[in-house]
Amino acid sequence: MSCGLGLRAWGLRLVSTAERPLPRCPTLSFSRRRTLATCCTLDLKQKRKKEKVLVISGPTGAGKSRLALELAKRLNGEIISADSVQVYRGLDIGSAKPSLSDRKEVPHHLVDILHPSEEYSVGQFFEDARQATREILENGRVPIVVGGTGLYLRWYIYGKPEVPKASPEIASEVYSELMNLQRDGDWDAAVRLVVDAGDPKAQYLASNDWYRLRRSLEIIKSSGSPPSAFQVPYDSFKEQINSKMSDHDDSFSADTLGENLSEDLDYDFICFFLSSPRLDLYRLIDLRCEDMLMGRDGILAEATWLLDTGLLPNSNSATRAIGYRQAMEYLVKCRQQQGHSSAQDFYAFLSEFQKSSRNFAKRQITWFRNELIYHWLDASRPLEKILNFIFDAYHDQTGNVVVPESLNFKKDISSHREISELKAYRTKNRHFVRREDCYVILDWIRRTQTMEVVH
Known part of the structure; x- marks a missing residue:
């Protein structure tokens, strides 16, 4: 069950203790005037x-x-996408981007705003998403932020670090230092350069994440310190939680304190995490990967377009995205073989695509398990019931968010049976089962990728 009720009650008890009536008297001592001012401040904060x-x-x-x-649709809302892939034009299938008809019916923000060759940072997302939020509210509508990119949402809710922005001169200097290394694909040498400049954590960056490597060097040159030296607002909230936990008995859970600390945030964030039993989720993901390969305009067609623009797999944010990276790597191999691919190669690609997608979902669940502001909901329950609950929670004036047992989803796997079933999990495809099921795709690859090699 959600801890929201205990939290809000605890918060109210603190206020009610502070707001005990003061005795009436003609003059008040300095200490009593100070107490009265504190009470008024607390009262205003509550109102x-x-x-x-x-x-x-x-x-x-x-x-x-x-x-x-x-x-x-129900709340007169507008959607802000918190998805690091949906920002890119042309990456529709692999990012499960909302359809044009859906976007026409409900306004969507931060979708299709960049070409895949451009980089997009969490800091830029913070600025764009907060601006969209303000505009939506000013128009009298409800902001609904949706997505699974954990760092985007963490910064959006808690704020971004005050990291200095590089001057044009420093940005140009950094670009010059790394340009030749990037052109030659010498990632290791570039990492050593940044580590020697003062950022030992650069060695842990994802391979070929040239944007973050450049940004790290820009910060060092601008401030003399690495990015890790700057306080992250979320970390401050975590420190407060740890402090509160040490000051109270076991009845105050981290979830309770996490939601209470949200009172210091810029907005009244009402956050939900939607998930399903892990086995069901894995099956859905596997089938969805198959669906993305169906038809002429599937993820392979989008990956072909990325290659045709001159991008290479795993070379920037867009080409590192799950699905696109695997598809591009598979197509590069096909092009090297003059458009030829065996059924075995195709099924190896599909298996890697599905496995990477399942692992990504697992990492998302692990990340959000530690995000204390979210109420977890069971996605396997009827959509109408979930909609009604969130609708009522949004309009509730008491501040209590209590997830009913029928909708509550447990964060942790506690059943030995479920653990055993997960270990024994094997993909069962729906479309691509037999060898001949992929012949249409192999023929498409032969025709399209051979043409690209010839030209």
């Missing part, structure tokens, strides 16, 4: 209503986009 923002997250394949769309 000051913060604007509400809904946040819907969950692992890939959980159905959060559909839920957000239906919520927006």
Whole structure:
């Protein structure tokens, strides 16, 4: 069950203790005037209503986009995408981007705003998403932030570090230092350069993440310190939680304290994490990967377009995205073989695509398990019941968010049976089962990728 009730009650008890009536007297001592001022401040803080923002997250394949769309229709809302791939034009299938008809029915923000060759950072997302939030609220509508990119949502809710922006001169200097190394593909040498400059954590960056490597060097040259030297607002909230936990008995859970600390945030964030039993989620993900390969305009066609623009797999944010990286690597291999691919090669690619997608969902669940502001909901329950619950939670004036047992989803796997079933899990395809099931795709590859090699 959600801890929201205990939390809000605890918060109210603190206020009520501070607001005990003071005795009437003609003159007040300095200490009593000070106490009265404190009481008035607390009273004003209680009366000051913060604007509400809904946040819907969950692992890939959980159905959060559909839920957000239906919520927006009911609440007169607009959707802000918190998906690091949906920002790119042309990457529609692999990112499960909302359809044009859905976007026409409900306004969507931060979708199709960049070409795949461009980089997009969490800091830029913070600025763009907060601006969109303000505009939506000013228009009298409800902001609904939806996506599964954990760092995007963490910064959006808690704030971004005050890291200095590089001057044009420093940005140009850094570009010059790394340009030749990037052109030659010498990632290891570039990492050593940045580590020697003062950022030992650069060695842990994802391979070929040239944007973050450049940004790290820019920060060092601008401030003399590495990015890790700057306080992250979320870490401050975590420190407060640890402090509160040490000051109270076991009845105050981390979840309770996490939600209570949200009172210091810019908005009244009402956050939900939508998930399904792990086995069901894995099956859905596997089938969705298959679906993305169907038809002429599937993820392979989008990966072909990325290659045709001159991008290489795993070379920037867009080409590192799950699905696109695997598809591009597979097609590069096909092109090297003059458009030839065996059924075995295709099924190896599909298996890697499915496995990477499942692992990504697992990482998302692990990440959000530690995000204390979210209420977990069972995606396997009827959509109408989930919609009604969130609708009522948004309009509730008491501040209590209590997830009913029928909708509550447990964060941790406690059943030995479920653990055993997960270990024994094997993919069961729906479309690609026999060798001949992929012949249409292999023929498409032979025709399209051979042409690209010839030209």
